[in-house]
Amino acid sequence: MNIVGRRRRPAWYADPARLGLLALLISAALCFLVPLYVMGLTSLKSMDDIRQGALLSIPAHPTLAAWRAAWTSACTGVACEGVSAGFWNSVLIVVPSTVIAVALGALNGYVLACWRARGAQLLFALLMLGAFLPLQVMIYPLVRLLAPFHLVGSLPGIVLVHVIFSMPIMTLLFRNYYAALPRELFLAARLDGAGFARIFLQLMLPMSLPMLAVAAIMQATGVWNDYLLGLVFAGREHLPMTVQLNNLVNTTTGTRLYNIDMAATILTALVPLAIYVLCGRWFVRGIAAGALKG
Amino acid sequence: MTALRIENLCVRLGGRAVIEDLSLEVDTGEFLVLLGPSGCGKSTLLHTVAGLQESAAGRVLIDGVDRTWSDPAERNIGMVFQSYALYPTMTVEGNMSFGLRARGLAGAEVRARVQRVAELLQLGSLLGRRPAQLSGGQRQRVAIGRALVRDAGLFLLDEPLSNLDAGLRASLRRELKLLHQRIGATMIYVTHDQIEALTLATRLAVMQDGRIQQLGPPAEVYARPANRYVAGFIGSPGMNFLEGRFAQRGGALHFLASGLELDLSAHRLAGRPPAEGEAVVLGVRPEQLRLDGSPHARVQCEGRISLVEPLGGHEVVWFDCAGEMLAAVSHEARGFRVGDAVRFRIDAATVSLFSPGSGERR
Numbered sequence: 001m002n003i004v005g006r007r008r009r010p011a012w013y014a015d016p017a018r019l020g021l022l023a024l025l026i027s028a029a030l031c032f033l034v035p036l037y038v039m040g041l042t043s044l045k046s047m048d049d050i051r052q053g054a055l056l057s058i059p060a061h062p063t064l065a066a067w068r069a070a071w072t073s074a075c076t077g078v079a080c081e082g083v084s085a086g087f088w089n090s091v092l093i094v095v096p097s098t099v100i101a102v103a104l105g106a107l108n109g110y111v112l113a114c115w116r117a118r119g120a121q122l123l124f125a126l127l128m129l130g131a132f133l134p135l136q137v138m139i140y141p142l143v144r145l146l147a148p149f150h151l152v153g154s155l156p157g158i159v160l161v162h163v164i165f166s167m168p169i170m171t172l173l174f175r176n177y178y179a180a181l182p183r184e185l186f187l188a189a190r191l192d193g194a195g196f197a198r199i200f201l202q203l204m205l206p207m208s209l210p211m212l213a214v215a216a217i218m219q220a221t222g223v224w225n226d227y228l229l230g231l232v233f234a235g236r237e238h239l240p241m242t243v244q245l246n247n248l249v250n251t252t253t254g255t256r257l258y259n260i261d262m263a264a265t266i267l268t269a270l271v272p273l274a275i276y277v278l279c280g281r282w283f284v285r286g287i288a289a290g291a292l293k294g
Numbered sequence: 295m296t297a298l299r300i301e302n303l304c305v306r307l308g309g310r311a312v313i314e315d316l317s318l319e320v321d322t323g324e325f326l327v328l329l330g331p332s333g334c335g336k337s338t339l340l341h342t343v344a345g346l347q348e349s350a351a352g353r354v355l356i357d358g359v360d361r362t363w364s365d366p367a368e369r370n371i372g373m374v375f376q377s378y379a380l381y382p383t384m385t386v387e388g389n390m391s392f393g394l395r396a397r398g399l400a401g402a403e404v405r406a407r408v409q410r411v412a413e414l415l416q417l418g419s420l421l422g423r424r425p426a427q428l429s430g431g432q433r434q435r436v437a438i439g440r441a442l443v444r445d446a447g448l449f450l451l452d453e454p455l456s457n458l459d460a461g462l463r464a465s466l467r468r469e470l471k472l473l474h475q476r477i478g479a480t481m482i483y484v485t486h487d488q489i490e491a492l493t494l495a496t497r498l499a500v501m502q503d504g505r506i507q508q509l510g511p512p513a514e515v516y517a518r519p520a521n522r523y524v525a526g527f528i529g530s531p532g533m534n535f536l537e538g539r540f541a542q543r544g545g546a547l548h549f550l551a552s553g554l555e556l557d558l559s560a561h562r563l564a565g566r567p568p569a570e571g572e573a574v575v576l577g578v579r580p581e582q583l584r585l586d587g588s589p590h591a592r593v594q595c596e597g598r599i600s601l602v603e604p605l606g607g608h609e610v611v612w613f614d615c616a617g618e619m620l621a622a623v624s625h626e627a628r629g630f631r632v633g634d635a636v637r638f639r640i641d642a643a644t645v646s647l648f649s650p651g652s653g654e655r656r
Contacts, residue, residue, distance in 0.1 A: 188373065191373050195367075
């Protein structure tokens, strides 16, 4: 009765197509993981070990000395306090930049999607135009604009700049999310007598938890990884971790301390990495949220 | 007393006139059903009354106050949406109390009102659940509860049963009618389902292309449709139409078609008196078409059965008469078979006559 030629599917190890796919995936993973592996190993080596020149070898005497130095005592320019100060600066920049940007983005999206004010379409189009203009062309005008208010080179200044540059994408995310919700929900709340703020705070915001998570992840990693804006707008007191890392790596007095460079780099990358590992689930859920009916 | 008064209302959507010069009055305690196919403007009319849709011209008066330009919240309206539009992040209790809290009612009063409506709709055990944890019928009841709890002067229901399966729809339809009998509130109900319309309405408005084609008690709309559109839209199977002409026979007005002659002296004609030979369309409901094999019957046409649809208690017999497919409902199981010859008679007092051009009732 084998009419349609029904055969048992071959085991994965006997299927050339699947083996090929597997090989591709493994080599792709290696491409990404080998540098991390080298960095991790090098950060655990002493300088004597490193001078042996075997890049992929296991450290003979693993030590955390480089990590300690990178965190507390490595020189980032004139100061020799490691990247810890930069870490706290970055935290001070990231937290308000994320909270304010996400809150404003949600509010913008709510207004554009639900209230449909006159000219909302044009406003949205202009905002989207902002998303496509390269950052660099706006830096100098922005410095001139903020200078009279003494906002260049201050913590509020850099937070403000981050919030401004995040507005197009944050607004887009929330506008599309709210536009995909059934409009009858909004109408029902209007009939129930709820006003602008009540509908936003009690109805729309609780419904947008997945999008809040996605937006916060995007904004937090984006701000953490920023170098240029931090360099220009943060000022000497609040240089973010990325700028300090650069200073550390480029400060050359005598031999280049590869182990400390590597440790400092991993330390800097740790926060976005942790965000992805801990919140990746939310990220995927938020992106797929529009595809499902609430 | 007039709960709602609509005067010369026009509504445009994207430049297209959806409702044109519509006037309507709804009395307190009435259950008005707006019936029509999708796109006829019935939902738009409801949204305009609720203030969710702007009108281009005309006035909307609720309880005697001009509300044409009022905010939806000021109109004291309870609305049930087709999708229910329950707030997904709130419990049943939260859904029902949302409007009360928005209006700044005290906590004790809010709880008392929610409790009262929950008892009325048997929602007491569900108050702590979220909409996602409810069945379709339960969601529908919560949506009604949310509208009721506000003690609104006017309730608008936009196809509230159309998302439910057939059995549930019938039982909730009865619940809704009982609810209306009990609380006596003014309700406007939009549907495209004629069974819902006929069973629920105290007054029925049949709509097409943004106009009310006929407005009246459901029995009258059914028995004396104002035009051919209304006649064809209501009733299942639909009304039979036969084209023919007027003729005087022995001093009495007759309807003549090939193979059919019907004495119309018992019929109340609307409009001007008919001219000899004037074309006319005869409309007969399938249950008014009596299949009769007895020799004493007034035989008017003979045809052959082409289809029998047994429906348990009765059957629908389709046969052809002078080239037209006609349907007749027979309540006795008489063993009709395809191919049999049948004869039928028509009670002239129950038929409808339409002018072929305008479709208006004659």
